[in-house]
Amino acid sequence: MQHPPLxxxxxxxxxxxxxxxxxxxxxxxxxxxxxxxxxxNKTNDIPLTFSTYGLPKSGLNQAIDAIxxxxxxxxxxxxxxxxxxxxxxxxxxxxxxARIRLKxxxxxxxxxxxxxxxxxxxxxxxxxxxxxxxxxxxxxxxAPDSPPVIQTVLxxxxxxxxxxxxVDRIADWIAIAEKHEVPIAVKPHRGHAMSRPSExxxxxxxxxxxxxxxxxxxxxxxxxxxxxxxxxxxxxxPIMAGVAVKDAIERDGKIQFLLPGAAGTIDYKRLCQRLxxxxxxxxxxxxxSSHVWKKPDYDATSALQKSHRVLSAAMAAAKxx
Numbered sequence: 001m002q003h004p005p006l007x008x009x010x011x012x013x014x015x016x017x018x019x020x021x022x023x024x025x026x027x028x029x030x031x032x033x034x035x036x037x038x039x040x041n042k043t044n045d046i047p048l049t050f051s052t053y054g055l056p057k058s059g060l061n062q063a064i065d066a067i068x069x070x071x072x073x074x075x076x077x078x079x080x081x082x083x084x085x086x087x088x089x090x091x092x093x094x095x096x097x098a099r100i101r102l103k104x105x106x107x108x109x110x111x112x113x114x115x116x117x118x119x120x121x122x123x124x125x126x127x128x129x130x131x132x133x134x135x136x137x138x139x140x141x142x143a144p145d146s147p148p149v150i151q152t153v154l155x156x157x158x159x160x161x162x163x164x165x166x167v168d169r170i171a172d173w174i175a176i177a178e179k180h181e182v183p184i185a186v187k188p189h190r191g192h193a194m195s196r197p198s199e200x201x202x203x204x205x206x207x208x209x210x211x212x213x214x215x216x217x218x219x220x221x222x223x224x225x226x227x228x229x230x231x232x233x234x235x236x237x238p239i240m241a242g243v244a245v246k247d248a249i250e251r252d253g254k255i256q257f258l259l260p261g262a263a264g265t266i267d268y269k270r271l272c273q274r275l276x277x278x279x280x281x282x283x284x285x286x287x288x289s290s291h292v293w294k295k296p297d298y299d300a301t302s303a304l305q306k307s308h309r310v311l312s313a314a315m316a317a318a319k320x321x
Contacts, residue, residue, distance in 0.1 A: 046275060047283045048311055049110045051076040051244075052085050054288025055300050060085045060094060064101050070304040071312070074108035076148070076285050079135055080115035087112075087131070087138045095141050102142065109142055110283035111149045111185075111216075111242055118169035119156035119193060125169055132173055136180035149241045149282075150177075151185040151216040156193030166194065167206045170213065177212040185241040187216035190255065195221065197235035204239050214241035218287070219266055220248040220257055229271060237278050243271070244287040245311065257289030259303055261310030268311060272318030284311060 050072045052063045060077065063085065067075045079087040090098070102109055114135050116128045132150070139147040156162045170186070177184050186203065188195050194203065200215040207213055217240050222232045247258040247265055260268065272284070286307040292298060 047073040049074040049283045049285040051287045053078040068105035074110045076111040078113045109148045114152045116152045136182040139182045147182045149183045153187045153189040159193045162193040185214045185216040190221040215239045218244040224250045242282040243284045257291040268314035269317045
């Protein structure tokens, strides 16, 4: 396979600490702590990454190669318990091999997709704390100088009923994140208790605006809900660590997720323009929904390539406009 030009990737890799903590540069604390990184990253290039959530049949090394071959700047690793790349399934040898392979292929590790459930039972919470600690260790082993963000949804149904429990439980998460110096990002998800940027902002404020707790932005969870993109970005940018992208359509009152660009419902050029205007440096990560990869005719290679074409074109158009 012919590799696409790597100019943008080389520029991104010129800032050695960009991966993972990129979104934190946009917070007040991050700006002062990482001023030298911002100075080095004058091109304001945003890394384009791909989540291994969309490669459910691939081992980690296979996924790294496939993502690199498709021209991405980096990747997100799905470390949820049921994934092939789950934290508990990656041996010390596999971790060392992956770290070397990431470096050899010139990829950044932008994020780990975990699956923590703060609204579950006490036993669930205790297990999640063990899981989060192991995720943080993995983050440090794979990218010791630039640990990836650990991003997760929160589950549940009612925000009014659940929000104080989230505050109490996620305070325990922050203690672990601070110990390892690995940031966590919570993702508002339609149908879950926390489903709006305003709710994520409230949660982060209640937890003292910790630089180790940020938000993961995904407009596919806000579209068709009277939340225009610009409004949702205005609420999210001050607390945002990264951006997940996929299309969404509404049929008979139900949402179906598709590959980026498949439906044309989300204007990625406009999204990238706003991110560039606000000097956002976190990753844009392609997240292939299970609505897509669970289909019997799903072609992972095609998904990688199609998504890259759509997003790289939108990013280039936004930067030149």
